Amino acid sequence: QKEVEQNSGPLSVPEGAIASLNCTYSDRGSQSFFWYRQYSGKSPELIMFIYSNGDKEDGRFTAQLNKASQYVSLLIRDSQPSDSATYLCAADDNAGNMLTFGGGTRLMVKP
Amino acid sequence: DAMVIQNPRYQVTQFGKPVTLSCSQTLNHNVMYWYQQKSSQAPKLLFHYYDKDFNNEADTPDNFQSRRPNTSFCFLDIRSPGLGDAAMYLCATSTLEQGWGEQFFGPGTRLTVL
Numbered sequence: 071q072k073e074v075e076q077n078s079g080p081l082s083v084p085e086g087a088i089a090s091l092n093c094t095y096s097d098r099g100s101q102s103f104f105w106y107r108q109y110s111g112k113s114p115e116l117i118m119f120i121y122s123n124g125d126k127e128d129g130r131f132t133a134q135l136n137k138a139s140q141y142v143s144l145l146i147r148d149s150q151p152s153d154s155a156t157y158l159c160a161a162d163d164n165a166g167n168m169l170t171f172g173g174g175t176r177l178m179v180k181p
Numbered sequence: 182d183a184m185v186i187q188n189p190r191y192q193v194t195q196f197g198k199p200v201t202l203s204c205s206q207t208l209n210h211n212v213m214y215w216y217q218q219k220s221s222q223a224p225k226l227l228f229h230y231y232d233k234d235f236n237n238e239a240d241t242p243d244n245f246q247s248r249r250p251n252t253s254f255c256f257l258d259i260r261s262p263g264l265g266d267a268a269m270y271l272c273a274t275s276t277l278e279q280g281w282g283e284q285f286f287g288p289g290t291r292l293t294v295l
Contacts, residue, residue, distance in 0.1 A: 074223075078221070102282060102283075104282075104283065104284075106286075111269075111291070112288070112289070113269075113271055113286040113287060113288050113289040114224070114271070114286050115286070116283060116284075116285070119283055158223065158224075162282040163282075165277075167212050167229075167231065167275060167277055167282050168226070168229070168282065169282055169284055171223040171224050172223060173221075173222060173223045174221075174223060
């Protein structure tokens with residue numbers, strides 16, 4: 071059974087701080103990893119994806135991947151109240167066309 | 182803009198009354214997915230199509246059926262909705278041309294069962 075685990079939260083951070091969201095996965099065959107943001111009552115929106123070990127930066131967002139530890143993280147710098155949402159981590163399968171989602175971490179950024 | 186469209190956005194049905202949800206895409210992606218998402222839970226895959234090849238998840242109830250008449254459209258039929266089927270239904274698409282499985286989601290259909 072392929073699993074992606076996330077702390078459900080809520081993770082509460084003050085405005086301007088760094089939010090750190092973590093995810094572990096069970097399938098060593100997974101090659102690509104995705105972070106989706108989901109506002110309440112809305113559909114998931116892709117924030118970032120990563121497939122190489124190390125860091126990938128895009129604006130205020132940095133994704134980190136450690137395949138040896140089967141660990142993925144998302145850092146949000148200068149957190150804003152508009153970042154308050156649920157963040158879903160997903161891992162693909164060997165073939166790349168199926169995603170296993172974690173249960174999501176709810177982030178609250180307080181002004 | 183290329184996108185994934187779902188209709189209706191909100192659907193109210195009665196217990197046991199069949200309902201059909203629709204999804205269309207202008208991305209020309211060959212893979213389409215239907216997910217069910219309940220409050221505070223991860224999206225749960227119901228089915229996916231790779232082109233016209235239908236793939237049913239093992240634990241998807243028989244009450245759920247799907248059709249993909251062409252590349253652009255996909256339908257989810259719930260034959261006899263129960264109270265437990267109230268959820269957000271998400272359609273997503275992907276292409277494997279770039280070698281990884283990024284999925285693009287539509288806005289979802291919120292289903293209420295009375």
